[in-house]
């Protein structure tokens with residue numbers, strides 16, 4: 001069984017639990033946030049979506065004890081365009097409590113980074129303060145992808161549709177995705193290869209209506225320059241920021257000039 005299959009098996013159980021507990025979810029009112037799409041499009045520099053990542057299936061512990069609010073404040077002050085919060089507990093040691101804590105602390109867009117297979121998870125993400133959710137094409141069939149995409153849009157959320165190859169990218173565009181994230185990590189082998197961004201970018205419908213994000217495996221300014229050269233307008237970065245002694249400086253070093261940016 002691949003790691004994605006194992007995660008999805010665990011998500012089905014989690015969804016059952018969530019459906020039994022819908023009444024107990026507290027809904028708080030959060031600030032109105034700027035849209036992620038505009039934040040990425042209107043910038044001349046490559047934008048950094050900075051992730052709160054305590055652990056991962058590929059690396060084990062990264063930073064179990066991090067205070068998500070403190071980390072989020074550092075990210076926001078350093079010019080992050082958005083904060084991604086991993087909410088999966090079994091594989092990433094994240095939680096919706098982490099998401100809520102971040103939502104109470106910062107004003108910028110917040111991404112609920114999870115493996116979404118059911119509307120109840122989208123409700124939960126919104127209730128905890130997310131303004132953006134992630135839908136992974138490899139985790140959904142075409143009907144579920146479209147249904148969940150439309151559901152999130154109706155709730156006023158933005159959606160990043162995550163893809164791993166050109167075929168998935170075409171599915172993302174077909175459902176109407178405007179924000180597409182290429183995950184450079186192979187979810188079966190964990191191997192990270194920035195050429196995935198290059199491959200997908202070669203067929204991506206660049207222009208005013210679409211924005212491309214390169215996700216995973218970004219450690220150095222050279223990585224940022226490389227994916228910017230392929231046409232990415234943002235990077236989604238977890239581990240390297242969590243392990244950095246100076247996450248603020250690390251974010252600033254990745255804000256390289258976008259290719260095609262206006263002078």
Ligand SMILES: O=C(O)c1ccccc1NCC(=O)[C@H](O)[C@H](O)COP(=O)(O)O
Pocket residue numbers: 003004051053056057058059183185187190215216217218236237238239240
């Ligand atoms: O990070 C993993 O090991 C992983 C394994 C299986 C499915 C998803 C996984 N990560 C989720 C992510 O997409 C990353 O957290 C995110 O793109 C940041 O990646 P990185 O900068 O390499 O930490």
